[in-house]
Amino acid sequence: MASSFKPEQARAPPSPPLPTPPVSKFKIGLCQLSVSPDKERNIEHARKAIEEAAQKAHIRMTASQYMPKILTQVVMRLLQQLCCLKLYNTCCVFGTEGKLKAKHRKIHLFDIHIPGKITFMESKTLTAGETPTIVDTAVSSLVSSKNLSHSAISRSLLQHSSKPFSQRTLFIPTIPRNTKNLYNQRYQKLQIRTNSTSVMASSFKHEQARAPPSIPLPIPPVSKFKIGLCQLSVTPDKERNIEHARKAIEEAAQKGAQLVLLPEIWNSPYSNDSFPVYAEDIDAGGDASPSTAMLSEVSSRLKITIVGGSIPERCGDMLYNTCCVFGTDGKLKAKHRKIHLFDIDIPGKITFMESKTLTAGETPTIVDTDVGRIGIGICYDIRFQELAMIYAARGAHLLCYPGAFNMTTGPLHWELLQRARATDNQLYVATCSPARDAGAGYVAWGHSSLIGPFGEVLATTGHEENIIIAEIDYSTLEQRRAGLPLAKQRRGDLYQLVDVQRLNSH
Secondary structure (H helix, E strand, C coil): CHHHCCHHHHECCCCCCCCCCCCCEECCCCCCCCCCCCHHHHHHHHHHHHHHHHHHCCEECCCCCCCCCCCCCCCCCCEEEEECCEEEEEEEEECCCCCEEEEEECCCCCEEEECCCEEEEHHHCCCCCCCCEEEECCCCEEEECCCCCCCCCCCCEECCCCCCHHHCCEECCCCCCCCCCCCCCCCCCEEEECCCCCCCCCCCCHHHHEECCCCCCCCCCCCEEEEEEEECCCCCCHHHHHHHHHHHHHHHHHCCEEEEECCCCCCCCCCCCHHHHHCECCCCCHHHCHHHHHHHHHHHHHCCEEECCCEEEEECCEEEEEEEEECCCCCEEEEEECCCCCEEEECCCEEEEHHHCCCCCCCCEEEEECCEEEEECCHHHHHCHHHHHHHHHCCCCEEEEECCCECCCHHHHHHHHHHHHHHHHCCEEEEECCCCCCCCCCCECCCCEEECCCCCEEEECCCCCEEEEEEEECHHHHHHHHHCCHHHHCCCCCCEEEEHHHHHHC
16 A cells, blocks of 8 residues: 555655755856866866856845845865875865855766776875765755766765764655655665765775675676567557567567567556556466466567566456566566556646556566566666666666656656666666557657667667667676776765665575
């Protein structure tokens, strides 16, 4: 039940509420500056840029309040600061009164080696900072960070503490109310927390950033293979949808695909009214689940692995949005029930509440197949980086997300989220959407894609029906991770991702 999701327990201690900002609107100036070997020139150049930005910027107060123009100078000093015989890459934040309000020393040093592209090792001269930095200013609570995108910190909040703001520890993003309590010990899933103690920068303890420590990437059964993404049109005719999917899978296999991915809700219109009508009893199989019976038969006959998109599943009195994975022998290898239900209300754009009819799943799903270790999510699951992070920590090579983003969120977020999950975790991400039907009650965005471990779009399509065939080369996983060794650069002394399910199984 939604009342038992307990999102407040997904953060320990619970995240404090978002504070009321000092202003409701303001302008920010971003000074993209040229930098030369002349330090005095750089300082004067920065001064002039700040002054120019100040002339163009002002703060808009609420209608009931007016204040003189205020400018908060956030001066990004990206230079080496000599302190205690150590060098740091430091950002200073100054308030409207000209006083130094906070100082952030870069936590994750930029050590990268991509042959033929770029090699840079900040650690040869610089020392890593030890403390995340958040500061209250005249315009907002600011998080100052450099190169934190690959860590568990994406949006940070304050812990109650008597320490100065610049020294307080931080917590990971809050979770929407519709998120099931998968991140606490009751359901033995995932929890994220920060460490309470700080250690010397030389003791990063990267292995402690995951608890238990991350599983080494397993050797996959194949080094290269082709994946087929079947972006299908969906109609109210269930039998037609099943036969149409069968033909698409067969065509993808004929083109060399060893793994085929179908869309979210491919056998039914995407609506709360349709879910109960089209739902199948997957566990019973046979005539009770003609969609999965087809997937089992085709995977066995063609000797391919199928990540079967998703269909409405009936289990007792419950309905789920469920993805089934079939192996080359036709057997059901895994079943993933959508964990994060799509409850969204964007006034004037889209309102949809899956929770009106569907029940949220309770278990992350990772499965070993003939084409590697695959983590499964469904559509809205892709928005929650925690799920992808535990799949990566469990040794996934590939994440598959059947999804039906809509015409509001699709243009803005669909590709962005795919590339973010792939880049953050340095693995492949494959997605498959239904084709767009402008006359449907729910209009899908389309644009099924394969994303590489460096965030590169390897293959994609538009909104029409299409079968995408693309190659996955697992050798690039090690290459990317060796060149940009994020796993070894994490800060176990500052934050930790706890996979409670694995932790309790030890």
